[in-house]
Structures are given as structure tokens and as C-alpha cells.
Amino acid sequence: xxxxxxxxxxxxxxxxxxxxxxxxxxxxxxxxxxxxxxxxxxxxxxxxxxxxxxxxxxxxxxxxxxxxxxxxxxxxxxxxxxxxxxxxxxxxxxxxxxxxxxxxxxxxxxxxxxxxxxxxxxxxxxxxxxxxxxxxxxxxxxxxxxxxxxxxxxxxxxxxxxxxxxxxxxxxxxxxx
Numbered sequence: 001x002x003x004x005x006x007x008x009x010x011x012x013x014x015x016x017x018x019x020x021x022x023x024x025x026x027x028x029x030x031x032x033x034x035x036x037x038x039x040x041x042x043x044x045x046x047x048x049x050x051x052x053x054x055x056x057x058x059x060x061x062x063x064x065x066x067x068x069x070x071x072x073x074x075x076x077x078x079x080x081x082x083x084x085x086x087x088x089x090x091x092x093x094x095x096x097x098x099x100x101x102x103x104x105x106x107x108x109x110x111x112x113x114x115x116x117x118x119x120x121x122x123x124x125x126x127x128x129x130x131x132x133x134x135x136x137x138x139x140x141x142x143x144x145x146x147x148x149x150x151x152x153x154x155x156x157x158x159x160x161x162x163x164x165x166x167x168x169x170x171x172x173x174x175x176x177x
Contacts, residue, residue, distance in 0.1 A: 001025065002039045003098075010045025010052055012082055023090040030091065035136075037094030038086060042079060043068055043103035043123070051078075062105040070123045071111035079123055083130035093135045096155075097127070100142035117146055124150035144177065 005022065007015050014022045022038070029036035044067060045052040045059070052059065052066070058075045059066045068075050086092050104119040114122075124147050127137065139147055140155040147154075156177045160170045 001037065003041075005038070006040075008046040008049040009041055010049035012040060012042075012085075022092075026091040035094050036092050037096065037136075038090075038092045039096045039098060040082070040086065041099040041103075042082060042097065042127075043100055060105075060108045060110075062108045065103065067103055067105055067108070069109050070119060070126075071109040071114045076122075076126055079126050080130045083127045087131035087135045093132065094138070095131070095135060096138040096140055097124075097142070097151075098140040100139060100147075102141070104143075116143070120146040121150065 001022070005014060005018055006012050014025075018025060026036040026038075044065065047066060055074070055078075058068055058072060058078075060069050061067070070076055070079065083095070086095055100120065104116050106116045109119065120143060124137075124139075128150055131137070136153065137151040138153045138155060139151040141158070142151075142154070144154060144156070157170050157174045160166050
């Protein structure tokens, strides 16, 4: 289940398009003989999201982007609870975590000892501790070496569209990585 299932980036509940909810959808997918997967981008939030409005103190700005400060205890608990819900409560056993690469920073965290390596690894350690042992994590748009041992698979390309310009962009991106 790709982007669009949620109310807003940051508000990880089913939108009105999924009236029976995400657990129900997961159960249907699993009953059909497939492994249910879900897309999530937990390293940021839409500024109109409930998460951002209620917890603006969790965010800091870096290069014009609002980033979640996972050096703080409250966002860490929120992250744990989110992935516990996705994996244990709803039953998803394949989770794509997107938009990591451009949503971590080298500085700006409340904990001054944090850097881009810490900002990647600690949240993924939290995520791994929150999910079932058989849940597969796909990291998309994340620094490759930073997350060694913390994800099961890595997407090295970007979205591709049905035109040559897009294909050339993807090819250059993959070659660089």
C-alpha cells in the first residue's frame, strides 16, 4: 500500500479512502495469499498534520525542511509506537521507509552529540525493536552504509515514470549510488 493511504504525512491513520481501516486491508491481502506491505515516511511531517501542529517542539529546520528531532525521548516513543502498530497491531510484514536521506541533518538536534549517522541509525534501531522478527524493512532514499544491519533491503533508485527523461534521471541516480 503506497503513499496516499494516510491522512497526511505524519498522521499515520487511514484516510477516508480506506474506510474499513488499514488492519482490515492487511487481513484481506494476507487472506488472498500475499504478504501485505505498507509505505511510510516517518522522518518528517506535513506542517498541516496533527502531529506537526500538536508537537511542533519535536521539529527543527534544516535547509528549509522541518525535520523530526529523534534525539528527544518523545519522538522516539512515537516512532516505536507507530511501527509497533504497523507490524504487530495491523499485521504488515513488509514496510517501506521512504524519504530518509534528505530528512536527516548533520546538526541542529537538541542532543548536540547527534550527527547524520546517529540521526539515521538510532531511529532504525528503534524501528527494529518495535516490529515482529519476520517483518521486512525496505529502506528507500536512505544513505546506504549508515543503515547496514538495520534493514533487510535497499532501494537505490528513485521513482520512475513513463518517459525517457525520467529513465535517464533514474539511471544517473543509480549509477551514482
